[in-house]
Amino acid sequence: MEDCLFCKIVKGEIPSQKVYEDENIYAFKDINPAAPIHVLIIPKKHYNNILDVKEQDTMIYADIFSAINKIAEKLGIQEDGFRIISNCGRDSGQEVMHLHFHLLAGCKMGPKII
Numbered sequence: 862m863e864d865c866l867f868c869k870i871v872k873g874e875i876p877s878q879k880v881y882e883d884e885n886i887y888a889f890k891d892i893n894p895a896a897p898i899h900v901l902i903i904p905k906k907h908y909n910n911i912l913d914v915k916e917q918d919t920m921i922y923a924d925i926f927s928a929i930n931k932i933a934e935k936l937g938i939q940e941d942g943f944r945i946i947s948n949c950g951r952d953s954g955q956e957v958m959h960l961h962f963h964l965l966a967g968c969k970m971g972p973k974i975i
Contacts, residue, residue: 867959871905881935885921886928888964897967898936898943902928908960910949925962938966 869875877889891899943966948955
């Protein structure tokens, strides 16, 4: 999508602090972190949210979670743990309408929903 912030980041039109990239996935540091480590993991192909991924595209989830494993290892957070969040729609708090997952780590987190 032309006006999508995350699509512009993937294209390099808007700078980001890249953490990981492969053929289908791009991950970068959140500019307004909710934890000491806050990475956004996005598919390069535009999907509005989880509901926008059709059956023929569900392999994107395998790509995303494979990237999450690689990022956790790269950042050395596998042992202490991390939280993964994906908001779906405006009422959930989704601000950018491009499917994305938040990886939060670097501090002890309670049951509070971020």
